[in-house]
Amino acid sequence: MLHLSNIDKYYDSKFQRTFVLKAVNMEVKEGDFLSIMGPSGSGKSTLLNIIGLLDQPSAGEYSLYDKSVLDLKEKVKVDYHRNFMGFIFQAYHLIEDMTVYENIETPLIYKGVKSRDRQAMVADLLDRFNMVAKKDLFPQQLSGGQQQLVGIARAIVGKPKLLLADEPTGNLQSVQGEMIMETLKTLNQEGMTIIQVTHNEKFAEYGKRIIRLEDGIIRKDEKS
Amino acid sequence: MLRIIFLSAFRSLLKYKHMSIINLVGLIAGLTSFLFAVHYILFEFSYDSFFNKTENVYRVNLEVEKEGQTIFHGAKTPRALFFAIKREIPEIEANGLAYFEKCLVNFQDRTIANQDVLWVSEDFEKVFPLDMIAGIADYTRPRSGVISETCAKALYGNENPIGKIMRVNEGMPIEITGIFKDLPPNTHLRAQYFIAVKTWVEMGAINAEGDWRWNGWWNYIRLKDGSSPEVTTSKINSLIQSYMGFLADDQRSARFSLQPLKTMHFIQGIEGEMGAITNYSSLINLIVIAVITLFIAWINYVNLSVAHAQSRSIQIRTRKLIGASDFHLWHQSLAESSILNIAALIASFLLYLILLNTVASVFNIPVNQAQIPLGYVILISVLTVFGGILFSGMYHGIELARIKILPDQKQANGGKVKSGLVVLQMALSIIFLISTLTVYKQISFMKNKDLGVALNNVVVCTGPASLNSDGNKRQRFEGFRSDLQNQAGFEGVTFNQFVPGQEPAFGFREFNNPTKGKSPDKQIFENHAGSGFIKTYGLKLLAGNDFSENQSQNLNRIILNESSMKLLGFDNPEDAVGKEIFRKGNNSAALKIEGVVADFHHEGLHKAIYPIIWNNQFPNEFGYFSIRVNTQNVQETLSHLQTTWTRHYPKDNFDYVFADEQFNRQYESDSRFSKLYVWLTLLSIGIATIGLYGLILFYLEKRKKEISLRKVNGANIAQVIHLINLTFIKWVAVAFVIAIPLAYYAMYRWLENFAYKTELSWWIFVLAGLLTLGIALLTVSWQSFKAASKNPMEVLRYE
Incomplete structure (x- = not known):
C-alpha cells in the first residue's frame, strides 16, 4: 500500500549538506505492523512525518497505492488526514478544552459525518475502550494511559487504513505502555496497518517487522 | 457541530481568564462609549425630524451680491415675501413667517422674564404642527397665542390657562388658545410661546402687507408632495424682478434659495439663525474617535488572541492533523470572538441605559430629553459589533491558518x-x-x-420689557443710573442694544462717508450705547470722547471702532473724529464722529472682529443695562443692585448675568x-x-x-x-x-x-x-x- 524509494531528506547550510535521511527504500503492505527504531537523531521521526505527509522529502519517490503523493495540494493532504491515516503522539495532544467524548467526535465533525452516525461511532469506541464513564471528563482529569487511549480512539474513529504512532508509550509507565501496545496489536489483528516509532526494544517487538535506522540510513529491516 | 464549537470556545475563554477579562473590559469600555457617541450623533442628526414630512419643509434664505461678491447671506428675509409666496407660488402647501423675541410675560401677580416668544403668521401651524395637549393653535386671530406645557404651569399654576389673558412686555393682552407639549431640545425652533403676529398689525406697529426692504423675518414653506424645490426656487426668485427692483439702484443682485429643514442644524456662515449650529466637523471627529476607540478594543482582541494562538499552536496543529480545514479554524475563532463581543454588547447596553442621564448631565448634552429611537441605537450597535466580530474573527482565523502542522525551523526560533x-x-x-x-x-x-474688553465684574441686566412703549423709559434709566452712582460699589452704568458675548439679532446697516468718497458694500453693526460704556467695559479710547452725560449733546453723534473707521476710509482715529458720515438710503441726518475705540471681541474667537458703530439712542425694545461693580462683597452689591432695580422697575424682574460668564457660553x-x-x-x-x-x-x-x-x-x-x-x-x-x-x-x-x-x-x-x-x-x-x-x-x- 505504501512505497518509498530512494528518499533523501537533507538541510543545506552555507558550506555543507546535512542528511537526515539517505536513500531510504521501504515498502509497507496492508495489514503490516512496522516498528521503526533507532537512536536520537537517526531520522525516525522525520521518516514518520514524511509517511504522514507532514514533511516533504528532498529527493525520492513516495506513493500510496501506486499513486505518487509528493507535492500534493493542501486540500488533498487534508483529505488523506481525514480519511486515510490517523496519528497518535507521545504527548497525546488532546484538545484540552474538550471532553473525552468531544475529542473523539471532533475528527468526525471535520469529516462532515452526520450527527446520528457520529453518536454511534463514538459510543462504539467508548464502549470498546471501557471509557463510557469517563466520556464527560477533560483530558487533564485522566491518567496518561487513559489519555493515550483517547488519542487512539480519536485516531481510529474515522476508520483510517493507516495508523501512525510517534513514540506512543514514551510518556507512560510500563504497565500502561503495555496496555497501549496490546490495544495496537488488537487493532492490527483486526486489519489496521500500523507504523510506530519507538525507543523501546520490548515494545518494538509488538510489531511484525522492525526497521532500524542509523544516521538516516536503514541498517536492518527484519521480521520480528 | 455548532454546539461543540461554541462550547469549546466558551471553555477556552473561561480557561484563559486573564485574557478574556482584558478583552472584555476593553470591549465594554469601547462599546459603551460608542453607544453614547451613537446616541449623541443620532440626537444631532435628528434635529427637526419629528415634524411630519420634514423633507417638504424649507426656509427661504437670501443672498445679496455686488460685482460677484456676496455681501449678505442670511436666514432672514422680508415680510412682504410671505404674502407674495402665498399669493403667487402654487407649489406650496403652506408657508409661515416668524419673528423671535425675548419677552417679559405676566399673569396676575406672576411675572417671568426672558421668555422665548415666536411671533408667527397664520398657517405657521401648517408648516410646523405642534403637539397640542389642550385647545388649538390658531394664529389667525390677533392677540391670541399658545403656551408650552412647562410655561403654562409656571405662569398659571393650577389654573387652566385656556381663554385667560396673559400680558406681554409693556402689557399687550394675549389670550391663550392652547397648550402644546414642550418642544424637544432637538429642534431649531426656539419657542415657549407662539403668538399671532397679526397682533402687531392690529396695534399698528406694522402694516398689513409688509415691506420688501427689511430682512428681519424667517420665511418657511412647506411644499406640496411631489413639488420640485428647484422649480419653486426659481419661481420665488422671479419675485425679485417684480418687487425688489430697488436693489439695482446699488448695482446689486439678490438670490433666494431654499434650505431644507434638516440641514439647518449644520450649515455655518448663514447670518441670523434661530437655533444653535453644531460644528459638523467636530461631530464627524467625534464619530471617528468613537469608532477608533472601539477599533482599539478589537485590536486588543486580535493581538492577544494571535499571541495566544502561537502559544497554543500545538493545539492548532493537532486540530489540523485530525482533519480541520482553515474553515473549521475560522469557525472556532469566530465563535470565540462572537461570545466575547456579544457579552460585551449586552453589558455595554445595560451600562448605556443606566448611565445615560448621568453622561448627559456631565457633558451638558440635552440628549436624554430628546426621543432617540432606541431601535436605531440597537441596530447600529449590533451591525457594528457584527462587523467587529467579522474583523477580529477573520484576522485571527487567517493567523491560525498560517500555523503549519509541522513547525518550520525558522519560525520555531523567533519570539x-x-x-x-x-x-x-x-x-x-x-x-x-x-x-x-x-x-x-x-x-x-x-x-x-486679551479680548480688548474688560468683562470681569460687569453685571448685565435684561432691560425692562414692560416699558417697551413707554415714552419716558430713558428718563427712568437716567434715574436708575444716578441712583446707582450715588451708592458705593458701582463704577459705570450704561445701556446697550446688544452687549459683548451676544450675537446681534438686528441692527446691521450700511453707511457712506462722502468726506473720503467711500461707500462700502458691507453692513456695519449699529449698536446703541449710553455714556460711560467705554469705562464700564474698559474699552480703549483711541481718539475723541465717550458720549456726554448730557443726552441732548449726543444727538446724531456716533462712536466707531477701529474696524469701522478703516472700513469707512479714515487713515487714523484723529482723522476720523469730528467728521460726518451718513446711513445709506432714507435721507439720513449727518452723523458726527465723537470718538474711536480700539477693536475688541464683541463675539467669541470663532468670528473675526467686525466693524461696529454706536449711537446714543436708547434701545427701542429691551436692551441691556451693564453695570461695572467694584466690590469685595459681590453678594451684597448684587442685593443693593436688586433693591435699586425693584425701586425703579417694580414691574420687571431683576434678570442678570455676569458678562464674562455670558461671553464664555459661546x-x-x-x-x-x-x-x-x-x-x-x-x-x-x-x-x-x-x-x-x-x-x-x-x-x-x-x-x-x-x-x-x-x-x-x-x-x-x-x-x-x-x-x-x-x-x-x-x-x-x-x-x-x-x-x-x-x-x-x-x-x-x-x-x-x-x-x-x-x-x-x-x-x-x-x-x-x-x-x-x-x-x-x-x-x-x-x-x-x-x-x-x-x-x-x-x-x-x-x-
Whole structure:
C-alpha cells in the first residue's frame, strides 16, 4: 500500500549538506505492523512525518497505492488526514478544552459525518475502550494511559487504513505502555496497518517487522 | 457541530481568564462609549425630524451680491415675501413667517422674564404642527397665542390657562388658545410661546402687507408632495424682478434659495439663525474617535488572541492533523470572538441605559430629553459589533491558518509578536493625545486671550420689557443710573442694544462717508450705547470722547471702532473724529464722529472682529443695562443692585448675568466637544494599555528561555530589561513617525474653524510622544523586571 524509494531528506547550510535521511527504500503492505527504531537523531521521526505527509522529502519517490503523493495540494493532504491515516503522539495532544467524548467526535465533525452516525461511532469506541464513564471528563482529569487511549480512539474513529504512532508509550509507565501496545496489536489483528516509532526494544517487538535506522540510513529491516 | 464549537470556545475563554477579562473590559469600555457617541450623533442628526414630512419643509434664505461678491447671506428675509409666496407660488402647501423675541410675560401677580416668544403668521401651524395637549393653535386671530406645557404651569399654576389673558412686555393682552407639549431640545425652533403676529398689525406697529426692504423675518414653506424645490426656487426668485427692483439702484443682485429643514442644524456662515449650529466637523471627529476607540478594543482582541494562538499552536496543529480545514479554524475563532463581543454588547447596553442621564448631565448634552429611537441605537450597535466580530474573527482565523502542522525551523526560533497592530494602536494613541492637547490649548487660548474688553465684574441686566412703549423709559434709566452712582460699589452704568458675548439679532446697516468718497458694500453693526460704556467695559479710547452725560449733546453723534473707521476710509482715529458720515438710503441726518475705540471681541474667537458703530439712542425694545461693580462683597452689591432695580422697575424682574460668564457660553459647544474628546482619548489609551499589558505577558513567556540563557551567560538585570524595553521603544518611535503628519493635518483642519487660533506648537507633538512612551514603558517595565530577575535555572530546568 505504501512505497518509498530512494528518499533523501537533507538541510543545506552555507558550506555543507546535512542528511537526515539517505536513500531510504521501504515498502509497507496492508495489514503490516512496522516498528521503526533507532537512536536520537537517526531520522525516525522525520521518516514518520514524511509517511504522514507532514514533511516533504528532498529527493525520492513516495506513493500510496501506486499513486505518487509528493507535492500534493493542501486540500488533498487534508483529505488523506481525514480519511486515510490517523496519528497518535507521545504527548497525546488532546484538545484540552474538550471532553473525552468531544475529542473523539471532533475528527468526525471535520469529516462532515452526520450527527446520528457520529453518536454511534463514538459510543462504539467508548464502549470498546471501557471509557463510557469517563466520556464527560477533560483530558487533564485522566491518567496518561487513559489519555493515550483517547488519542487512539480519536485516531481510529474515522476508520483510517493507516495508523501512525510517534513514540506512543514514551510518556507512560510500563504497565500502561503495555496496555497501549496490546490495544495496537488488537487493532492490527483486526486489519489496521500500523507504523510506530519507538525507543523501546520490548515494545518494538509488538510489531511484525522492525526497521532500524542509523544516521538516516536503514541498517536492518527484519521480521520480528 | 455548532454546539461543540461554541462550547469549546466558551471553555477556552473561561480557561484563559486573564485574557478574556482584558478583552472584555476593553470591549465594554469601547462599546459603551460608542453607544453614547451613537446616541449623541443620532440626537444631532435628528434635529427637526419629528415634524411630519420634514423633507417638504424649507426656509427661504437670501443672498445679496455686488460685482460677484456676496455681501449678505442670511436666514432672514422680508415680510412682504410671505404674502407674495402665498399669493403667487402654487407649489406650496403652506408657508409661515416668524419673528423671535425675548419677552417679559405676566399673569396676575406672576411675572417671568426672558421668555422665548415666536411671533408667527397664520398657517405657521401648517408648516410646523405642534403637539397640542389642550385647545388649538390658531394664529389667525390677533392677540391670541399658545403656551408650552412647562410655561403654562409656571405662569398659571393650577389654573387652566385656556381663554385667560396673559400680558406681554409693556402689557399687550394675549389670550391663550392652547397648550402644546414642550418642544424637544432637538429642534431649531426656539419657542415657549407662539403668538399671532397679526397682533402687531392690529396695534399698528406694522402694516398689513409688509415691506420688501427689511430682512428681519424667517420665511418657511412647506411644499406640496411631489413639488420640485428647484422649480419653486426659481419661481420665488422671479419675485425679485417684480418687487425688489430697488436693489439695482446699488448695482446689486439678490438670490433666494431654499434650505431644507434638516440641514439647518449644520450649515455655518448663514447670518441670523434661530437655533444653535453644531460644528459638523467636530461631530464627524467625534464619530471617528468613537469608532477608533472601539477599533482599539478589537485590536486588543486580535493581538492577544494571535499571541495566544502561537502559544497554543500545538493545539492548532493537532486540530489540523485530525482533519480541520482553515474553515473549521475560522469557525472556532469566530465563535470565540462572537461570545466575547456579544457579552460585551449586552453589558455595554445595560451600562448605556443606566448611565445615560448621568453622561448627559456631565457633558451638558440635552440628549436624554430628546426621543432617540432606541431601535436605531440597537441596530447600529449590533451591525457594528457584527462587523467587529467579522474583523477580529477573520484576522485571527487567517493567523491560525498560517500555523503549519509541522513547525518550520525558522519560525520555531523567533519570539516574535505581531507588531503592526500594536504600532497602529500606539500611533492612534499619539494622534488622540496630540488632538486633545491641541483642543485644550485652543480653548484655554480662547478663554485667556486679551479680548480688548474688560468683562470681569460687569453685571448685565435684561432691560425692562414692560416699558417697551413707554415714552419716558430713558428718563427712568437716567434715574436708575444716578441712583446707582450715588451708592458705593458701582463704577459705570450704561445701556446697550446688544452687549459683548451676544450675537446681534438686528441692527446691521450700511453707511457712506462722502468726506473720503467711500461707500462700502458691507453692513456695519449699529449698536446703541449710553455714556460711560467705554469705562464700564474698559474699552480703549483711541481718539475723541465717550458720549456726554448730557443726552441732548449726543444727538446724531456716533462712536466707531477701529474696524469701522478703516472700513469707512479714515487713515487714523484723529482723522476720523469730528467728521460726518451718513446711513445709506432714507435721507439720513449727518452723523458726527465723537470718538474711536480700539477693536475688541464683541463675539467669541470663532468670528473675526467686525466693524461696529454706536449711537446714543436708547434701545427701542429691551436692551441691556451693564453695570461695572467694584466690590469685595459681590453678594451684597448684587442685593443693593436688586433693591435699586425693584425701586425703579417694580414691574420687571431683576434678570442678570455676569458678562464674562455670558461671553464664555459661546464656547460651550467647544468645551463639550473637548470634554468628550478627552474622555474618549483617556479611555482608548486605557484600553490600549491593558492590551499592551496582556501582550507583554505573552511576549515574555515566549522569550523566557532566551532571557534565562542570557542571564546564565552573564547579562545583568538592567541589561535584560533594556533589551526587552528596546523593542517597545522602537514601536513607539515608529508609531510617532506615523502619527505626526496625520495629527498635524487633522488639527490644522480643526483649527481652521476659528478666526483666532493657537499655534500647533512642537512641544505638543513631543509631549504626546513622550507620554505614550512613558505609558508603554511603565506598562512593560514591571513585567520585564520580573522576567529579568527570575532565577534562570528555574526556567531552564523545565525546558
